[in-house]
Amino acid sequence: MSEIRRPGSVAARVRLGRRRLLQGLAAFSMPFAGGPGKARAEPSVGGSEARPKEIRLAYQRGGILVIAQQQRVLEKVFQPTGVVATWKLFSYGSPALEAVNVGSMDFSSSGNTPAIFAQAAGFDFQYIAAQPAGDGSEGIVVLPTSGIDHVGGLKGKKVAVAKGTSSHYFLVAALAKVGLGYEDVSPVFLAPSDAPGALAGGDVSAWTVWDPYLALAEKNLNGRVIAALGPDIKSYNFLVVRRSFANAYPETVRDVLHQLRPIGNWAQSHRNEIARQLAEITGIELDVQRLAAERANYAITPVTDDIVEKQQALADLMFKLNLIPKAIRIRDAVWDWRE
Structure with missing residues (x-):
């Protein structure tokens, strides 16, 4: 694993957003x-x-x-x-x-x-x-400057993912869908708190992650999702x-x-209400919370x-x-x- 450079300002915004999110959720009272x-x-x-x-x-x-x-x-x-x-x-x-x-x-x-x-x-x-x-609630995100616009472009690249998470599975499934094997990429095992800096700093080419981290990367890093949960990957x-x-x-x-x-x-049936309340409590921008809430599934069976x-x-x-x-x-x- 390569040494991770300090993130730039965009990654810092993601990190700040994450801190606010964790602090806010830990302090829920209303x-x-x-x-x-x-x-x-x-x-x-x-x-x-x-x-x-x-x-x-x-x-x-x-x-x-x-x-x-x-x-x-x-x-x-x-x-x-x-x-x-x-x-x-x-x-x-x-x-x-x-x-x-x-x-x-x-x-x-x-x-x-x-x-x-x-x-x-x-x-x-x-x-x-x-x-x-929920469809779209987990995916692979790249930066606009990466030159990667599909999963096949990840061959030979470093991809950040948290080991043993659902995103670990999604990476395997997304690669298989385009005819690539897990061995065709170089996974870099990073926690969600460390991956934004690695992506922004160029230490990895892509990040596989779930919401709200995926939504944060889309909004604060201007990330582009090249694959996500949907009809073909559940x-x-x-x-x-x-x-x-x-x-x-x-x-x-x-x-x-x-x-x-x-x-x-x-x-x-109350996604906007959930997004507004979470945005107020956590300090995460409303558009980020709304994007994550729109893609979430809350029903249990x-x-x-x-x-x-x-x-x-x-x-x-x-x-x-x-x-x-x-x-x-x-x-x-x-x-x-x-x-």
């Missing part, structure tokens, strides 16, 4: 006006099952969990019963899953690929819900739970899902047989490419969400 409120069905809290003293949730800057955290949905339901919901912000799925594995978090969101890497590493978690990724995000937590408190897991599902459905098959095919591909150390069986890690 509810979204017009949230689903009473539309949520009542859970089974207070049933015969013993309840945990605390529910610990790892969330990221996008997706359904950040909305639930900001609206204090779980607090309103569980705190009257003595159960405390606590939240911790993570930059992406891999460290969040690590926290679940070591027992410091109970629930997390994850892209498709981090969950596969985690399962292959022996992490003891279960998939509890799926969330189809992806899923997931909600996961620590297996020992699910074994001890299955009703609590169902209650959490019972609250999250209507939040996701509400968010689907049970992990169906079809989704298991798609995730299994991805796991098999990761093993074939020697990106994970052993073959895994996805179904072994799927929790039964019976509604």
